[in-house]
Amino acid sequence: MSLQQPAVFCNMAFDWPALHWNPKYLSEMLDGKTIQFRLGMKKMDAAPQFETECSYVQATLEEFLAWSSGLSSCFSGPFSCYDSCKYWAYADYKYIAKIFEDKTEVFQDVVWSDFGFPGRNGRESTLWIGSVGANTPCHLDSYGCNLVLQVQGRKRWHLFPPSDACSLYPTRIPYEESSVFSKVGVVNPDLKRFPLFKKAKPHVVTLSPGQVLFVPRHWWHYVESIDPITISINSWIELDADHEARVEEAITRTLVCAIKSAEHPGSAGAWLNPTEVEATSHEINLQYLNGAMSAYLEYQKAGVLQHRYPSSHRTERMMSASCKRRKTQVMAEPEDNKEADFPTGKTEEEQKILFGPHLIQVLPAFQETSSTGVRVVESDHRELISENEGGHFGKLHCTGKQSIMTNDYETLADPMHSDTSANSSQTAISTNDLLDCLVNPQVISLVTHLLLEKARV
Numbered sequence: 001m002s003l004q005q006p007a008v009f010c011n012m013a014f015d016w017p018a019l020h021w022n023p024k025y026l027s028e029m030l031d032g033k034t035i036q037f038r039l040g041m042k043k044m045d046a047a048p049q050f051e052t053e054c055s056y057v058q059a060t061l062e063e064f065l066a067w068s069s070g071l072s073s074c075f076s077g078p079f080s081c082y083d084s085c086k087y088w089a090y091a092d093y094k095y096i097a098k099i100f101e102d103k104t105e106v107f108q109d110v111v112w113s114d115f116g117f118p119g120r121n122g123r124e125s126t127l128w129i130g131s132v133g134a135n136t137p138c139h140l141d142s143y144g145c146n147l148v149l150q151v152q153g154r155k156r157w158h159l160f161p162p163s164d165a166c167s168l169y170p171t172r173i174p175y176e177e178s179s180v181f182s183k184v185g186v187v188n189p190d191l192k193r194f195p196l197f198k199k200a201k202p203h204v205v206t207l208s209p210g211q212v213l214f215v216p217r218h219w220w221h222y223v224e225s226i227d228p229i230t231i232s233i234n235s236w237i238e239l240d241a242d243h244e245a246r247v248e249e250a251i252t253r254t255l256v257c258a259i260k261s262a263e264h265p266g267s268a269g270a271w272l273n274p275t276e277v278e279a280t281s282h283e284i285n286l287q288y289l290n291g292a293m294s295a296y297l298e299y300q301k302a303g304v305l306q307h308r309y310p311s312s313h314r315t316e317r318m319m320s321a322s323c324k325r326r327k328t329q330v331m332a333e334p335e336d337n338k339e340a341d342f343p344t345g346k347t348e349e350e351q352k353i354l355f356g357p358h359l360i361q362v363l364p365a366f367q368e369t370s371s372t373g374v375r376v377v378e379s380d381h382r383e384l385i386s387e388n389e390g391g392h393f394g395k396l397h398c399t400g401k402q403s404i405m406t407n408d409y410e411t412l413a414d415p416m417h418s419d420t421s422a423n424s425s426q427t428a429i430s431t432n433d434l435l436d437c438l439v440n441p442q443v444i445s446l447v448t449h450l451l452l453e454k455a456r457v
Contacts, residue, residue, distance in 0.1 A: 006362040009212040017109035046190035048137040052270040088133035138182040138222035146215035153227030160220040167200040176273035250289035
C-alpha cells in the first residue's frame with residue numbers, strides 16, 4: 001500500500017475463474033436480464049463527452065452484442081436509433097452484487113484476496129462492458145484507490161498524477177459524489193482554452209486481458225476501449241483518508257445543490273450526473289455533512305487514524321468494504337468498519353518496490369526504465385513495449401496528472417489561467433463559473449479543516 005504510482009500486475013490473476021467471463025458466458029448468466037447502456041458519439045471533439053450528454057437504453061447483453069457486430073436483427077431493437085459505426089455503448093458501474101444477486105456463487109470467481117484483502121471477491125466489485133470507443137471522461141475518484149482486472153479486449157488508460165490537478169481544470173459540474181471531472185478532453189485537448197494542460201505529465205498504458213492495474217489515490221484517469229468488446233472488473237479499496245474525504249464531499253454536495261437548485265430551471269443544462277438520483281434538499285445535505293464529520297471525529301478519537309492524510313502519504317490501514325459511491329457509510333458506527341492491518345516499521349530497503357516482469361511500472365511519457373529489469377522500447381507510433389529476456393509482458397503506451405484534495409497543494413489556480421478568453425472581464429460570470437471557484441477541491445479542503453477545528457472546539 002506504500003506504492004504511490006500506477007503499476008500493472010502480471011500473472012496475478014491467471015487462475016481466476018473470472019477470466020472466463022466472456023460475452024457468451026455473461027449472456028447466459030444474465031439470462032435475458034436488461035441492463036442500462038450509455039451511448040456516446042465516436043468523435044474526437046476537444047470537449048469531454050460527459051455522461052449528461054450521452055443517451056441511455058435498456059437492453060440485454062445479446063442485443064448489445066448483435067448491435068456492436070452490426071447485425072441487421074438489431075434494427076428493430078433498443079439500439080435501432082444508433083448506428084454502431086457512429087456510436088459506442090458502455091454498460092458501466094454495474095455492481096456485481098446487484099446484477100448477480102440471484103447467482104451469488106459467481107462472487108468467488110473474483111479473488112481480490114490474492115492481493116492481500118481477505119474475503120474480498122466479486123461482491124465488492126464492479127463490472128464494465130463496452131464496445132470500441134466507449135470511454136469515461138477524465139476524472140479522479142475522491143475515495144480510495146482502485147484495482148482493475150482486464151478480462152476481455154484491451155483498454156487504454158490515460159493517467160495523470162495528483163500534482164497535475166491545476167493543469168486539468170477540475171470541475172464539479174456535472175455533479176456526482178466522489179468524482180471530480182476535468183474540463184479537458186485529454187486525448188484531443190484545446191490548448192488555447194486550457195493552456196496549462198501542456199504542463200501535465202501523462203502516463204498511458206494499454207491494459208491487456210489477465211493484467212491488473214493499480215490506480216493510486218487521487219490519480220486522474222481517462223479510460224477508453226480499443227477493441228470491439230471489452231470487459232473489466234474493478235474494486236475500489238477504501239482508505240483511512242476517506243473519512244476526511246467524505247466531509248469534503250458533503251460540503252461540496254451542500255454547496256452545489258443549494259446554488260444549482262436556486263438557479264432558474266431554464267438557464268442551464270443538466271448539471272446532475274445520471275449516477276445521482278436527485279438533488280437532495282439542504283436539510284438532508286446538512287444531515288449528511290454532520291454525519292460525515294461525526295464519523296471522522298469518532299474515527300480519529302478511537303485512534304485508528306494514525307496520520308492525518310496528506311501529512312503522510314503512506315496508508316497503513318485499509319477498509320474491507322468498498323464502493324465508489326457509498327454515502328450510507330458516513331452514518332455507520334465506527335465499530336461497523338472492519339479493518340485489515342498492515343505491517344509498519346519496515347526499513348526503507350524493505351519498503352522498496354521491486355518492479356520487473358510481473359510488476360510493471362507505468363512510466364511518464366518518454367521515460368525509460370533500466371534498473372528494474374524491464375526494458376522499454378519506443379516505436380514510431382509512440383507505443384512502448386515492456387519486455388525482458390523472459391519474453392513479452394504486455395504493451396505500455398506512454399504518450400500522454402500531490403493532490404488537490406490534500407494539503408500538499410501549491411497555490412490556487414491563477415485566475416489569469418482560467419479557461420476563459422482574454423476578454424473574460426467582459427464575459428458574464430455564470431453559476432458554473434462561480435461553483436468552479438467555490439467548490440474547487442483546494443478550497444473545499446481548507447473549509448473542511450476549518451469546520452473540523454470548529455467541531456473539536
